[in-house]
Amino acid sequence: MSVEARHWAASAKRWVIKVGSALLTDDGRSIDEAIIKGLVAQLVELRERNCEVLLVSSGAVAAGLLRLGATERPTELHELQAAAAVGQSALLRRYEEAFAANGLMVAQILLGHDDVFARDRYLNARAALKTLLSHGVVPVINENDTVVTDEIRFGDNDTLAALVANLVDADVLVLLTDQDGLFDADPRTHPQAKLIQHARADDPSLDAVAGTGGALGRGGMMTKLRAARLAARSGTETVILSGREVKPLSRLATGEPLGTWLESGSAPENARRQWLASLVTFRGVIEIDDGAVKVLKTSGRSLLPVGVRSVSGEFSRGDVLLCRDQQGREVARGLSNYSAEEVGQIKGLSSKKIAEILGYGGEPELIHRDNLVLL
Numbered sequence: 368m369s370v371e372a373r374h375w376a377a378s379a380k381r382w383v384i385k386v387g388s389a390l391l392t393d394d395g396r397s398i399d400e401a402i403i404k405g406l407v408a409q410l411v412e413l414r415e416r417n418c419e420v421l422l423v424s425s426g427a428v429a430a431g432l433l434r435l436g437a438t439e440r441p442t443e444l445h446e447l448q449a450a451a452a453v454g455q456s457a458l459l460r461r462y463e464e465a466f467a468a469n470g471l472m473v474a475q476i477l478l479g480h481d482d483v484f485a486r487d488r489y490l491n492a493r494a495a496l497k498t499l500l501s502h503g504v505v506p507v508i509n510e511n512d513t514v515v516t517d518e519i520r521f522g523d524n525d526t527l528a529a530l531v532a533n534l535v536d537a538d539v540l541v542l543l544t545d546q547d548g549l550f551d552a553d554p555r556t557h558p559q560a561k562l563i564q565h566a567r568a569d570d571p572s573l574d575a576v577a578g579t580g581g582a583l584g585r586g587g588m589m590t591k592l593r594a595a596r597l598a599a600r601s602g603t604e605t606v607i608l609s610g611r612e613v614k615p616l617s618r619l620a621t622g623e624p625l626g627t628w629l630e631s632g633s634a635p636e637n638a639r640r641q642w643l644a645s646l647v648t649f650r651g652v653i654e655i656d657d658g659a660v661k662v663l664k665t666s667g668r669s670l671l672p673v674g675v676r677s678v679s680g681e682f683s684r685g686d687v688l689l690c691r692d693q694q695g696r697e698v699a700r701g702l703s704n705y706s707a708e709e710v711g712q713i714k715g716l717s718s719k720k721i722a723e724i725l726g727y728g729g730e731p732e733l734i735h736r737d738n739l740v741l742l
């Protein structure tokens with residue numbers, strides 16, 4: 368096997384797999400049942416290897432247009448949104464049937480901009496996805512096309528898939544498309560173009576080769592490259608693969624050098640910490656006791672309300688908190704699971720008391736260790 372082998376794929380546990388419209392709808396001709404069945408069979412195989420899988424599937428608009436008998440893609444937003452609504456249910460039914468035939472359950476998740484960028488919703492989306500995975504369910508994700516407005520839409524599912532990879536700290540993001548990977552020029556117009564097997568996602572020379580997409584897909588390779596760069600923030604490796612290959616996911620999972628590997632270049636832990644560290648504006652400050660400082664520093668644990676002595680500032684769930692020790696030294700920073708008012712009520716108390724005091728249960732941690740960076 369060449370030096371380009373994707374050895375890391377054999378130990379990758381959490382996979383986000385994105386499948387594009389061009390592939391799923393056979394370039395707009397029909398929903399390609401064979402592609403769906405083949406894809407599901409490979410996801411089932413990944414599950415049998417004890418991997419967790421999240422599927423980001425495009426194709427709602429294309430499937431809806433087919434169902435509505437449109438001969439060409441309309442330009443009006445509301446026509447596209449109506450098509451997405453019709454197509455999404457058709458698409459999900461296909462997935463539901465194909466996974467059920469293999470004894471697996473799916474969950475439909477339609478995400479919008481705020482679910483990923485507003486930090487309270489970000490925490491909710493993250494917790495819901497992780498809970499679904501813990502139940503062995505396969506989340507099937509798409510953009511909430513029917514209600515998004517132009518200004519806030521992701522627009523292409525490559526970006527959405529990368530943001531999902533960031534949300535769940537995926538090990539690998541696979542972008543399945545109708546080409547073998549990223550070529551040094553668009554192979555549709557340059558038949559002699561050569562496949563780039565391996566590059567760093569942040570390699571600036573790639574900008575010049577990644578072109579736009581086909582008639583149905585939205586983003587082309589430009590958005591796939593951008594997605595790889597976003598995914599790298601959570602240390603996620605990206606592979607662009609042809610969904611028309613024989614069992615591409617199963618082969619990738621054994622380390623075979625297929626497609627284009629866009630290397631993240633950073634360890635997951637570091638990437639996440641860098642991201643957290645970049646959230647410089649904090650909304651609240653909490654003083655934590657010596658015991659809490661010790662567990663944060665020595666055992667990398669989460670911060671529980673019991674270790675909090677005082678709280679100041681106006682903040683909501685998902686905002687960044689600065690944690691100081693009793694001498695006023697900055698110890699850590701992280702995303703709060705509770706608002707300022709709630710922290711005021713639960714500080715110094717055991718997590719078991721949270722539901723009793725607030726009248727509803729939430730996370731036992733004030734700041735989960737995944738959302739915490741030591742200073």
Ligand SMILES: Nc1ncnc2c1ncn2[C@@H]1O[C@H](COP(=O)(O)OP(=O)(O)O)[C@@H](O)[C@H]1O
Pocket residue numbers: 386387388389390425543544545546548549550551552553554555576577578579580581582583584585586587588589
């Ligand atoms: N350098 C390149 N290498 C490969 N494909 C490219 C390149 N530049 C542009 N493309 C185009 O990107 C298309 C795939 O993107 P897109 O149409 O958005 O598909 P998908 O629906 O899978 O996201 C290819 O069919 C190809 O025409």
Ligand SMILES: N[C@@H](CCC(=O)OP(=O)(O)O)C(=O)O
Pocket residue numbers: 386387388389424425426427428429451509510512522523524525580583584585586587
């Ligand atoms: N949310 C849209 C996705 C559009 C899109 O990103 O398409 P693609 O470039 O094929 O992944 C749909 O389901 O039609």
